[in-house]
Amino acid sequence: MLRILHQIFRTGIVTEPLPREIESEIEVVGAKLEDAILKRFRRSLTIRQIDAGSCNGCELEIHAVNNPIYNCERFGIHFTASPRFADILLITGPVSINMETALKRTYNATPPPKLVIAAGDCAYDGGVFGKSYASLGGIGSIIPVDVYIKGCPPSPSSIIQGILKATENTGVSNPRICTGKNR
Numbered sequence: 651m652l653r654i655l656h657q658i659f660r661t662g663i664v665t666e667p668l669p670r671e672i673e674s675e676i677e678v679v680g681a682k683l684e685d686a687i688l689k690r691f692r693r694s695l696t697i698r699q700i701d702a703g704s705c706n707g708c709e710l711e712i713h714a715v716n717n718p719i720y721n722c723e724r725f726g727i728h729f730t731a732s733p734r735f736a737d738i739l740l741i742t743g744p745v746s747i748n749m750e751t752a753l754k755r756t757y758n759a760t761p762p763p764k765l766v767i768a769a770g771d772c773a774y775d776g777g778v779f780g781k782s783y784a785s786l787g788g789i790g791s792i793i794p795v796d797v798y799i800k801g802c803p804p805s806p807s808s809i810i811q812g813i814l815k816a817t818e819n820t821g822v823s824n825p826r827i828c829t830g831k832n833r
């Protein structure tokens with residue numbers, strides 16, 4: 651135990667801090683998000699992430715949203731493995747033919763408000779994959795979408811902005827487009 655503590659103190663903090671402008675942007679967006687989650691979602695917003703056919707680039711950025719630097723849990727955001735507990739579906743990739751049924755079933759299994767965020771250029775309109783023998787194109791062609799986050803892949807701060815837009819979007823019929831910054 652003492653050896654481990656000694657090693658922790660000797661090593662210090664090894665992660666790099668966020669650039670100051672991103673840090674302050676995240677603080678501002680995070681404060682709004684925390685407020686929206688407190689008012690509309692009783693302090694806790696639960697997200698189910700679905701990979702509908704992405705190259706995994708978007709997933710890496712979503713992982714970063716959860717890492718100790720962006721640390722989305724401090725704003726009240728949690729990820730779940732089941733759509734039954736989800737307020738938001740965060741979907742990446744074009745819809746591959748093999749994921750169409752799973753995506754529809756997941757959408758149907760999600761309780762209201764059933765907000766849908768399509769993250770990345772592929773989720774917007776099929777991106778580099780487009781429509782083909784294996785791909786059905788953007789998420790909006792299969793299920794209703796509330797917010798699109800553009801970017802290939804979108805940066806973690808764009809993803810957090812998109813989540814904020816979705817929490818403000820309840821009751822709006824047209825999807826919003828969040829022009830995300832590329833990573």
Ligand code: SF4
Pocket residue numbers: 703704705706707708742743744769770771772773777778801802803804
């Ligand atoms: S938007 Fe870019 S990073 Fe995301 S799944 Fe498509 S190609 Fe990959």
